[in-house]
Each structure stands twice: as structure tokens, then as C-alpha cells.
Amino acid sequence: MTTPAATVGTIPEDRPVGLWTDALRRMRHSPAALIGGTIVGFFVLIAVFAPFLAPYDPRIGSLAESYLPPNAEHWFGTNVQGQDVFSRIIFGSRLTLGIAVLSVVLGVAVGATLGSVAGYFRGWVDALIMRSVDIMLSIPGLLFAIAVVSWLGRGIIQIAVAIAIVNVPIFARLLRGSLLSLRDADYVVAARSVGVRGPALLLRHMLPNAIGPLIVQATLALATAVVDAAALGFLGLGPPDPRTPEWGMMLSDTYRYLNDAVYLAFFPGVAIVLSVLGFNLLGDGMREALDPRLRR
Amino acid sequence: MTTATEAPVAAPIQAPGGGEPLLRTEGLRVHFPITQGLILERRVGAVRAVDGVSLEVHRGETLGLVGESGCGKSTFARAVIRLVDATEGRIFFDGTDVTALSGDGLRRMRRRMQMIFQDPYASLNPRMTIGSMLAEPLSVHGIASGAEARHRVERLIETVGLPRNAVNRYPHEFSGGQRQRAGIARALAVQPEFIAADEAVSALDVSIQAQIINLLADLQREFDLTFLFIAHDLSVVRHISDRIAVMYLGEVVELSPSKQLYDQPLHPYTVALVSAVPIPDPKVETRRKRMILRGDVPSPANPPSGCRFHTRCWLRRELGDPERCVVETPELRQLRPGHGVACHFAEELMGERRGQLTTAAADHSDARTTDDEEAVGPTDIEPPPDPLDLLPGDATQH
Structure with a gap:
């Protein structure tokens, strides 16, 4: 290597721009991502600082004060047991976000592993995994979650696991699809031709490029997890302690009194809708930012 | 033309210079x-x-x-x-x-x-x-x-x-x-x-x-x-x-030193390819005739019998559609040192009849382009930087 070719063209001397940095920069310019991120951030803050924000203990009510409409002391009113709805919603965000995050983390971990194995090894392993996935996907998600909760028993962890199990086939199928298309991508073939094999090929060349859609799907899955958790709570499959401030349980506690006290259903409903909207907007924004076809 | 030069070679066509290839x-x-099939995948082709x-x-x-x-x-x-x-x-x-x-x-x-x-x-x-x-x-x-x-x-x-x-x-x-x-x-x-x-x-x-x-x-x-x-x-x-x-279509039809391939291609497919290369001289370009291949490239899943090029071959048409092209698969034959051609009738393009045949074929294909059937030229060929004098009509013009 004695005679270097003439250098062609230059590239600006500033800091190299990685793909994630670039995606983040694009997200800052996307209204959907900004609004979604703000809403999600808002709920995260509430969940973290719940003990400082809530004026009352969410589990303790005084029957003397039951059934109060919104007023200066109880901003969102009180329920039948006289518990402060405002405090319950604030503490409920912890449960909801916790279940959502836990279920998605579990779902991604298991689903991505199965998807990688199927997409990388193919053959009968792939056939086995994907047919199981097909069977799981043929069962309606909520019904499946109900079945799992009644099998595992009621409880917060059980709910998260149930929702995670519902999510597993979605992530498995998504990642497998990305990996299959990446197997024949020129840069993967090129890596093979310079001698890269096995786990290195999967971990360095394929997974990093398949992860974008997975992240988007995970964000959107957070939104469905919130709804599913609320639905399980509403259907009476929430945590066994009836005092637990879970948004779905709060809804189901109050629907009998809907004619007299709309506000009881209104506030948990708004909380659910807002958090779902936040995660959805954030997911859409991320999709735009991470989509390679939309890159400048 | 005679078949005297027809000397089939068993080994791949050697490059001039020979030696053990890399x-x-x-x-x-x-x-x-x-x-085909979802669960039991049957091989259908x-x-x-x-x-x-x-x-x-x-x-x-x-x-x-x-x-x-x-x-x-x-x-x-x-x-x-x-x-x-x-x-x-x-x-x-x-x-x-x-x-x-x-x-x-x-x-x-x-x-x-x-x-x-x-x-x-x-x-x-x-x-x-x-x-x-x-x-x-x-x-x-x-x-x-x-x-x-x-x-x-x-x-x-x-x-x-x-x-x-x-x-x-x-x-x-x-x-x-x-x-x-x-x-x-x-x-x-x-x-x-x-x-x-x-x-x-x-x-x-x-x-x-x-x-x-x-x-x-x-x-x-x-x-x-x-x-x-x-x-x-x-x-x-x-x-x-x-x-x-x-x-x-998955086969080598002609193999030759580079200059020879351009100066005198011997396979009708190569002749058509080379003739389709545009010449960056408007005078020559308007007057010269191109040989236009008709029809699509046949599917490699179901290639034509005999010579795979026979469905689109201008030389076969000029020679009155001989049956041999459909029946017999041509071998890559060494017709000149280091120059192999897989065509039964490549010798036709070696002698004086070459000019006659190519001109006639070009005339026919040009005339036929106005037919309702759309002519398909060799795809993917991009303009080269310099002129090529291939068809006899061109040789006199620069």
C-alpha cells in the first residue's frame, strides 16, 4: 500500500452523526413525537412523584365523605368508599405504567429471542416457532390475557405476564420478518464474504438493523398494554385487593353509579385515554424518525 | 460456410498465454x-x-x-x-x-x-x-x-x-x-x-x-x-x-479476447448487443442500422429447447429457421484462437456473407419495429464513450 489514490471529496470535520443521534434529532422535529413524548413524560413524572403529589392516601377513605362531586378539597371528587379520586388516579399511574413497561419488556425479551432464533436458523426451528405464533395470534388478545390471568391467578405481576404473553407472538413475528429480509441484504452478504459468521453476524450486522421497527412496535405495545391492563381490571381480574387504585378497577367500581356520578368514570377514563394517546403518538413519531426510507 | 473449422473443444476455451488458471x-x-404448498413444500421446478x-x-x-x-x-x-x-x-x-x-x-x-x-x-x-x-x-x-x-x-x-x-x-x-x-x-x-x-x-x-x-x-x-x-x-x-x-439465460454463449469480441463478434446475440451500443456521432447514429432483438428474455425456469437463443435469434431467421437450433444444444466451440462461440451457425458470420446477413437482419428488424408488436431491444445497455464500427454500414462512415 504505497501509492495512495488521490483523496476524493471531503466530509465536514464536525462530530460524526450516528444513526441514533440522527433519529433523535428527527424526533425533535416531529409534532407527533413531541406531543406524545410530553404526555408520556407527564405521566412518568406523576408516577415517580406520586407520594408528593397526592393529597390523600389512595387506599383509605372516610365513608362520611363518600360520593362527593369535585370540589376544592377533592378535585376529582370521592367515590363510594369516600376515597379521593385525584389521589387514586395519581397512584394508579404507577400501576398502569409499571404493568405496561413490565409486560412490554418481558414480551420483547421473549418475542425477540424467539424471532431471532426463527429468523436466523430457519428450517424446522422456524416452522415450529412460527406455527405456534400463528396459533397464539389466532386467539383474540384480551381473551387470551383473561385465560392466562385466570390460570396464573390475580395480581399485578400476573397481569403483566399475561399481557406479555399476548405480545410475544407479535414481536417474534416482527423480528423474524426483519431478519429474513436482512439475510439477503448486501451488507450481510458482504459480512459473510469477509468471513463473519454465526452470532457475530446476527448481533453486529442483522439485529442492529432490525431493531428500529421493534422499538416502534414496543412503544405502540405500551399503549395496548395500558388498555389491556385497564380492561382486565374492569372485568374484575385486577389485583385482588379491592382498594388498589387501578384505573380499570376504578372504572368498574363506578359504572353502577354512572347515572348519578359521571365524574367517577370520567377521570379514570380520561387518564386511560390520555396515556394511550401519548404512547401512540410517541410510537408514530418514532416510526417516522427511524424509518430508513424517510431519512434525508 | 464450411464445417471444416468446426473443431469442438472439450476443455474450457483457453486464454492466449495459457498456464494454470487461478x-x-x-x-x-x-x-x-x-x-409450492404451505406445509409440505413440493418442488415444482x-x-x-x-x-x-x-x-x-x-x-x-x-x-x-x-x-x-x-x-x-x-x-x-x-x-x-x-x-x-x-x-x-x-x-x-x-x-x-x-x-x-x-x-x-x-x-x-x-x-x-x-x-x-x-x-x-x-x-x-x-x-x-x-x-x-x-x-x-x-x-x-x-x-x-x-x-x-x-x-x-x-x-x-x-x-x-x-x-x-x-x-x-x-x-x-x-x-x-x-x-x-x-x-x-x-x-x-x-x-x-x-x-x-x-x-x-x-x-x-x-x-x-x-x-x-x-x-x-x-x-x-x-x-x-x-x-x-x-x-x-x-x-x-x-x-x-x-x-x-x-x-x-445462464449459459456462456461467447468467450473471446476483448478486442476481438467488439471487432467481430461471432454469436448472433453478441452481434445484436454490440450493434445496439449507441455511437456518439449523430450523423452515424441516424444512418446506421441497429439489430433489434424481438420478444422478451424467456424465463430461466423454463428455457427454450436446443439453443436457448433460438426464440429471438435474427441469424436463425435469416437462415430460414433451421430445425437444428430447436433440437440440438450448441457447445462452446473454439472457432479462432481463444475465441469460443456456442452457435451452430457461427461460421456464417466468419466469411463474406457476414455483411450480407447482418445488413439484411438489421433491415428486417428496423422495418418490423413499426409493427404493433413492440420491439424489445437489448436492455440495460448504456452508451459507451467511443464509436464502434460493427455493422458494415458504419464502417465506411468514420
């Missing part, structure tokens, strides 16, 4: 199965991407490989590098049968043969910096690590003419030409002897194409490389190749 394929076939190719590439030589899209030239290159498995036939690299290799043997062989890819936008991992991409082959093969690897990466980047600060950059920060240089650097990283360049310049601007071709030529001289240069652009191939093989 790369030799024997009856290489790559068939992709077509399957095969796409015969490469169907019996025997070629030799000699040390230090550049063998050009041309043909229409889908004729199997890329698949051939990938099979040689063992990126797709050969269905049949053997590949010898420096005397070793590559098709028999696996595991570490294959990995070691990959140090010696590399590939440059067509699309510089698809061939670089978008999540890896150029530096780590170039360092990877070094560590995979245990060539160098640490400071030594960094030093080598820097020299590679210099060798292909990329700016020094490219090391920490991601592919999307580069232009197409720069990316292709990065791809070339990756191929050079393991210090190979043989490089298959699969349409290495087709995706680039014409001005950048020249830069990259010159770079490849420089590298060949400096590192004593052997090239298999695949392209659909005849002028590019002619510029860089010592010999050229023309492929049609």
Missing part, C-alpha cells in the same frame, strides 16, 4: 428451487440461474462477464465466492475445489477471494462506522488487532482515496462514489488475490464510474489482483477486461 469452474450450475458454465480466470487477468439483467452473471459470481451454493459442477481456486469446503477451510478461502457489490447504498452496514467495518475482517481472520489494525485501516482508507476522517463516519455521511470506495476497501482488507466485482460501477454517475474503474485498474496493478468484472455496460467491460464472456 479460478476454474467446471459445468457450474446454480438452480433455485420453485416450491427450478430457476436455472446458472446452467453449466465452464470458465477460467487466469492470474492477473480481468475477465469481463456481460449479459442482460437476469442472465445469471451475478449468481455466477456469488457461487464462485460461495455466497450461494452450487447445485452442480465444481469450482477450483488455485487448484482447490471450493465447492467441497466448509467451516474453517471455507473461511480461510474467503481471505483469498472477495467481492465488490453493485449498490453502494445497500452494501454497507448503516449501523457501523467505516473504521469498524474495515477492522472486522482483520479480526475475523486474525490478521491484525489493536494499534496494528488501526494502522491498517488507515492505510486502506488512504489506498482507496477516502478522506482520513472517514474512520469514524457512518455510511450515510458519504456520497455514492465514496461508499463504493469503502466497499472496495473492505474487499481489500483481507488482501485477496481474486475479486469479483458485481456491477461495481453500474449504480454510479458516469464521471464517478471512470474514477472507480481507474481505481480498480490501479489496485490491480499494485496488488497483482485477478478480477471477475461483471457489468451490463459493454463499454465499461471493454475498457477494463482482457477477455469477455457473454452470458445468455
Whole structure:
């Protein structure tokens, strides 16, 4: 290597721009991502600082004060047991976000592993995994979650696991699809031709490029997890302690009194809708930012 | 014409100069199965991407490989590098049968043969910096690590003419030409002897194409490389190749030293290809006649019987549709030293009747282009930089 070719063209001397940095920069310019991120951030803050924000203990009510409409002391009113709805919603965000995050983390971990194995090894392993996935996907998600909760028993962890199990086939199928298309991508073939094999090929060349859609799907899955958790709570499959401030349980506690006290259903409903909207907007924004076809 | 010159050769056509070739394929076939059924996949046929190719590439030589899209030239290159498995036939690299290799043997062989890819936008991992991409082959093969690897990466980047600060950059920060240089650097990283360049310049601007071709030529001289240069652009191939093989539907139909192939192609398909190359002289261009191939390229899943080109062959039409073309598969016959042709009637194009035949065919095909049936010219052929005097009508005009 004695005679270097003439250098062609230059590239600006500033800091190299990685793909994630670039995606983040694009997200800052996307209204959907900004609004979604703000809403999600808002709920995260509430969940973290719940003990400082809530004026009352969410589990303790005084029957003397039951059934109060919104007023200066109880901003969102009180329920039948006289518990402060405002405090319950604030503490409920912890449960909801916790279940959502836990279920998605579990779902991604298991689903991505199965998807990688199927997409990388193919053959009968792939056939086995994907047919199981097909069977799981043929069962309606909520019904499946109900079945799992009644099998595992009621409880917060059980709910998260149930929702995670519902999510597993979605992530498995998504990642497998990305990996299959990446197997024949020129840069993967090129890596093979310079001698890269096995786990290195999967971990360095394929997974990093398949992860974008997975992240988007995970964000959107957070939104469905919130709804599913609320639905399980509403259907009476929430945590066994009836005092637990879970948004779905709060809804189901109050629907009998809907004619007299709309506000009881209104506030948990708004909380659910807002958090779902936040995660959805954030997911859409991320999709735009991470989509390679939309890159400048 | 006589059949006296017809002397079928068993061995692949030798390059003038001979010697033990660096790369030799024997009856290489790559068939992709077509399957049907969801659970029990039945094999219902095969796409015969490469169907019996025997070629030799000699040390230090550049063998050009041309043909229409889908004729199997890329698949051939990938099979040689063992990126797709050969269905049949053997590949010898420096005397070793590559098709028999696996595991570490294959990995070691990959140090010696590399590939440059067509699309510089698809061939670089978008999540890896150029530096780590170039360092990877070094560590995979245990060539160098640490400071030594960094030093080598820097020299590679210099060798292909990329700016020094490219090391920490991601592919999307580069232009197409720069990316292709990065791809070339990756191929050079393991210090190979043989490089298959699969349409290495087709995706680039014409001005950048020249830069990259010159770079490849420089590298060949400096590192004593052997090239298999695949392209659909005849002028590019002619510029860089010592010999050229023309492929049609998975078979080599003509193999010849580069100049001879342009001056006097002997396979009717090559004649049509060369005649379709535009000439950058408007006077010549308007007056000369082109030979237009009619019809689509037949499906490689169901190639025509006999000579695969007979469905579109102008020479066969001029000769009154002889039955032999449909019935008998032509062998690659050596008609001139180092010049092989797979056509039963190639001798017709060697003597004085050549001018008569080509002119007549060009007349016919030009006249017929006005028919309702749409004429399909050879696809993918791009304008070359200089004129070619092939059809007799042209020869007198410049």
C-alpha cells in the first residue's frame, strides 16, 4: 500500500452523526413525537412523584365523605368508599405504567429471542416457532390475557405476564420478518464474504438493523398494554385487593353509579385515554424518525 | 460456410498465454428451487440461474462477464465466492475445489477471494462506522488487532482515496462514489488475490464510474489482483477486461479476447448487443442500422429447447429457421484462437456473407419495429464513450 489514490471529496470535520443521534434529532422535529413524548413524560413524572403529589392516601377513605362531586378539597371528587379520586388516579399511574413497561419488556425479551432464533436458523426451528405464533395470534388478545390471568391467578405481576404473553407472538413475528429480509441484504452478504459468521453476524450486522421497527412496535405495545391492563381490571381480574387504585378497577367500581356520578368514570377514563394517546403518538413519531426510507 | 473449422473443444476455451488458471469452474450450475404448498413444500421446478458454465480466470487477468439483467452473471459470481451454493459442477481456486469446503477451510478461502457489490447504498452496514467495518475482517481472520489494525485501516482508507476522517463516519455521511470506495476497501482488507466485482460501477454517475474503474485498474496493478468484472455496460467491460464472456439465460454463449469480441463478434446475440451500443456521432447514429432483438428474455425456469437463443435469434431467421437450433444444444466451440462461440451457425458470420446477413437482419428488424408488436431491444445497455464500427454500414462512415 504505497501509492495512495488521490483523496476524493471531503466530509465536514464536525462530530460524526450516528444513526441514533440522527433519529433523535428527527424526533425533535416531529409534532407527533413531541406531543406524545410530553404526555408520556407527564405521566412518568406523576408516577415517580406520586407520594408528593397526592393529597390523600389512595387506599383509605372516610365513608362520611363518600360520593362527593369535585370540589376544592377533592378535585376529582370521592367515590363510594369516600376515597379521593385525584389521589387514586395519581397512584394508579404507577400501576398502569409499571404493568405496561413490565409486560412490554418481558414480551420483547421473549418475542425477540424467539424471532431471532426463527429468523436466523430457519428450517424446522422456524416452522415450529412460527406455527405456534400463528396459533397464539389466532386467539383474540384480551381473551387470551383473561385465560392466562385466570390460570396464573390475580395480581399485578400476573397481569403483566399475561399481557406479555399476548405480545410475544407479535414481536417474534416482527423480528423474524426483519431478519429474513436482512439475510439477503448486501451488507450481510458482504459480512459473510469477509468471513463473519454465526452470532457475530446476527448481533453486529442483522439485529442492529432490525431493531428500529421493534422499538416502534414496543412503544405502540405500551399503549395496548395500558388498555389491556385497564380492561382486565374492569372485568374484575385486577389485583385482588379491592382498594388498589387501578384505573380499570376504578372504572368498574363506578359504572353502577354512572347515572348519578359521571365524574367517577370520567377521570379514570380520561387518564386511560390520555396515556394511550401519548404512547401512540410517541410510537408514530418514532416510526417516522427511524424509518430508513424517510431519512434525508 | 464450411464445417471444416468446426473443431469442438472439450476443455474450457483457453486464454492466449495459457498456464494454470487461478479460478476454474467446471459445468457450474446454480438452480433455485420453485416450491409450492404451505406445509409440505413440493418442488415444482427450478430457476436455472446458472446452467453449466465452464470458465477460467487466469492470474492477473480481468475477465469481463456481460449479459442482460437476469442472465445469471451475478449468481455466477456469488457461487464462485460461495455466497450461494452450487447445485452442480465444481469450482477450483488455485487448484482447490471450493465447492467441497466448509467451516474453517471455507473461511480461510474467503481471505483469498472477495467481492465488490453493485449498490453502494445497500452494501454497507448503516449501523457501523467505516473504521469498524474495515477492522472486522482483520479480526475475523486474525490478521491484525489493536494499534496494528488501526494502522491498517488507515492505510486502506488512504489506498482507496477516502478522506482520513472517514474512520469514524457512518455510511450515510458519504456520497455514492465514496461508499463504493469503502466497499472496495473492505474487499481489500483481507488482501485477496481474486475479486469479483458485481456491477461495481453500474449504480454510479458516469464521471464517478471512470474514477472507480481507474481505481480498480490501479489496485490491480499494485496488488497483482485477478478480477471477475461483471457489468451490463459493454463499454465499461471493454475498457477494463482482457477477455469477455457473454452470458445468455445462464449459459456462456461467447468467450473471446476483448478486442476481438467488439471487432467481430461471432454469436448472433453478441452481434445484436454490440450493434445496439449507441455511437456518439449523430450523423452515424441516424444512418446506421441497429439489430433489434424481438420478444422478451424467456424465463430461466423454463428455457427454450436446443439453443436457448433460438426464440429471438435474427441469424436463425435469416437462415430460414433451421430445425437444428430447436433440437440440438450448441457447445462452446473454439472457432479462432481463444475465441469460443456456442452457435451452430457461427461460421456464417466468419466469411463474406457476414455483411450480407447482418445488413439484411438489421433491415428486417428496423422495418418490423413499426409493427404493433413492440420491439424489445437489448436492455440495460448504456452508451459507451467511443464509436464502434460493427455493422458494415458504419464502417465506411468514420
